[in-house]
Amino acid sequence: MRRFVCDGTLGALCRWLRAAGHDTAFLGPVRRVRRDEPAQADSLLECAVREERLVLTRSPRVAERLGPRAHLVQDDVVFHQILEVSRALDLSLVKHALTRCREDNTPLVPVDPQAARGRVPPYVAATQHSFVGCPSCGRVYWGATHRDSMLQRLEELEALRTAVSQVAPPRPPAEAAPPWPAPLGHGTATAARRRPP
Numbered sequence: 607m608r609r610f611v612c613d614g615t616l617g618a619l620c621r622w623l624r625a626a627g628h629d630t631a632f633l634g635p636v637r638r639v640r641r642d643e644p645a646q647a648d649s650l651l652e653c654a655v656r657e658e659r660l661v662l663t664r665s666p667r668v669a670e671r672l673g674p675r676a677h678l679v680q681d682d683v684v685f686h687q688i689l690e691v692s693r694a695l696d697l698s699l700v701k702h703a704l705t706r707c708r709e710d711n712t713p714l715v716p717v718d719p720q721a722a723r724g725r726v727p728p729y730v731a732a733t734q735h736s737f738v739g740c741p742s743c744g745r746v747y748w749g750a751t752h753r754d755s756m757l758q759r760l761e762e763l764e765a766l767r768t769a770v771s772q773v774a775p776p777r778p779p780a781e782a783a784p785p786w787p788a789p790l791g792h793g794t795a796t797a798a799r800r801r802p803p
């Protein structure tokens with residue numbers, strides 16, 4: 607599977623790619639103490655080479671600097687970004703969904719229900735029977751509402767993604783364009799961007 611690193615412009619996209627099971631690192635803005643320290647583009651390039659990751663960025667300057675090591679994301683809205691990137695790079699959004707920790711990208715492992723019971727709220731322990739956990743940060747995930755709604759959203763996005771890839775070849779310009787999947791509130795949710803993971 608292809609691996610990615612999101613820069614500081616794509617924190618929300620980073621979390622969603624992890625939710626979809628894609629190995630996605632995050633490299634926030636680099637604070638330079640001295641002027642001669644490498645800028646973020648250099649840190650991203652170093653990470654891309656060292657860990658064999660494709661850099662995802664909203665910055666045309668960074669994308670231009672990194673050339674084929676980077677993919678420039680065009681849209682500001684996170685759900686559009688997910689569609690944009692998954693279509694451009696042919697990434698399934700459901701095949702490996704919910705197999706990684708959204709906080710730190712670590713693959714999740716099954717957690718013994720008895721062991722999980724001491725680490726989750728009592729009502730969860732009483733009603734849930736299967737748990738996965740992150741060996742890195744210790745978070746325990748279970749099939750409650752949030753997880754289900756996240757999976758549902760990923761399935762909806764996957765349906766949009768694959769619908770587009772099955773559209774027939776372009777028609778002559780005189781004909782009406784084929785019905786395109788409805789965009790998700792395009793241009794109305796700019797506040798959703800730049801949330802760090």
Ligand SMILES: [Zn+2]
Pocket residue numbers: 707708709710711712740741742743744745
């Ligand atoms: Zn974790």
